[in-house]
Amino acid sequence: MPGKLSPRADAHIHLFQHGFSGTKAAGAELTTYIELRERYAIDEALVVGYEGDTRFAGNNDYVLELAATHPWIRPTLFLDPMRPPSPEQIESDRAQGAVGYSIYLGSDPELAGLIPTKTWDALSRARCILSVNAAPEAVAGADTHLRDASGAFILLSHLGLPGNLAGAPVLETQRRIAPIVRLADAPHVSVKLSGLYATDPDFPHTAAIQAAQVLIEAYGPARMLWGSDYAPGLSAVSDSELFALPDIIRDELSESDCALVLGGSLRSILQETLA
Template sequence: MERADAHLHLFAAGYPGRYGRSPAGGDELVVYESLRRAHGIDRALVVGYEGAPEFAGNNDHLAALAAAHDWIAPVAYVPPSGPTDGLDRWWAAGFVGISAYLADAEASRSFADWLGDAAADLDRVGAVLSLNATPAATGQLGPALAALGGCTVLVSHLGLPGAHPTPPDRDTAASVLAPLLGLAALPHVGVKLSGLYAVSEPSYAWPHESARPFVEVLLDAFGPQRLYWGSDFSPSLDHVSFTQTLHPVGLDGLSPAEAADVYGGNLRRALRQRQGGKPEF
């Protein structure tokens, strides 16, 4: 099965994992190139992150990689309050959208305020928004995201439902994810099936059965056309092997066509939409 990866990271000096070095075990670009060849990954949404000093310059690093590798579709990190300058330089550098990390309601309200000002620019290019947002943060985003009908909004890591030592029942899972499920009525919002290790306790407890009820309620709410597989390379390798990221739990009942959508087709369509809306510079 050909795949497209909706969530990975590439850092110039490597992701400083739990042991102070990249869990990829080498140059992250070289390692990921070998993995994508082995597993048929033809496109990848590479998520920018500069939320701590050690990650400064990641946007520029991704711009350079995207210029040299046509399989890379990068999204530029912006702080919760938005960038201090405009977005045009990121579009000109080949970015397909933006990424934001929203840990709480306060950060989310700040981001929603900025989205109100940036909505026309984001819609103009059909931007892809990658959001790492907790349920509390997600609950503040509804009106701002509703105004971005020309964009594709992807909420990462199952909506960050937290770690669970045992699988909750489906009602509990739905309650935890209620703010995210409330966005299912917006047809341009989807969810990444990534970072399942963060739902498990311990995190290495593959196949992460604690994630199953969350995946199931997301599948019911969003359908297979708005779910996106992501490896979370290389942070995921602190917890599991790359191969163990390839088959998230809770998708056993998908038809071959639905599985093809989740594992790549949905992301390819989102990126084609973005390319179709890309302005000239």
């Protein structure tokens, strides 16, 4: 790759002991990311914990163990809405190195309501990063909870997971992301420019870029965080595509705004949550 890349921070990766496929040698997925991290100048990475499948049981402990010896790893632990952590557990997790939690709401508008108010309050008091994987209907259902957790840093993954919009009319794209746009007036909420292949599988993900342009206008570049979605994304695109910020988006941003999207904003959030 020609030229020296400026350091970036990756707002969305997964690390599983035996890989996303569950078939790799222990630690092989980490080894590959370390190689890619050097290639693409990644200096920090937000690890999105996931235990929503039995084959990924123990992922929280695994990423905490990795973070203890790899200071560039910033773990968010999987939070099961059916079994939310107590305020004491949140305090303990933070003391062990977790910067926050990953919450998977799917498309269920009721799921966020299963998390008690005392838990949302504790997450907010602890200044947690909350990586939220939720489709627009689930974001709409969680709107009040996400707004009220104003001490936390809410990061909506994958453009808010609007679904496959390849070939969709502009009005349909706008309709799908409307619940995400509505949250833009909550200053502690940001959106991840990650998983673009899920919105449009063909690089450079034109339909995803169209959605991203609307969200950049609503949130501003400082609240749009680039993420690779390693390693699941490698089943859909090449590593050069996965780690790219599409030129159409890059060309519309100033140099300073691009630096925010590619890591500056995530670093600022990490500094605040670790203070």
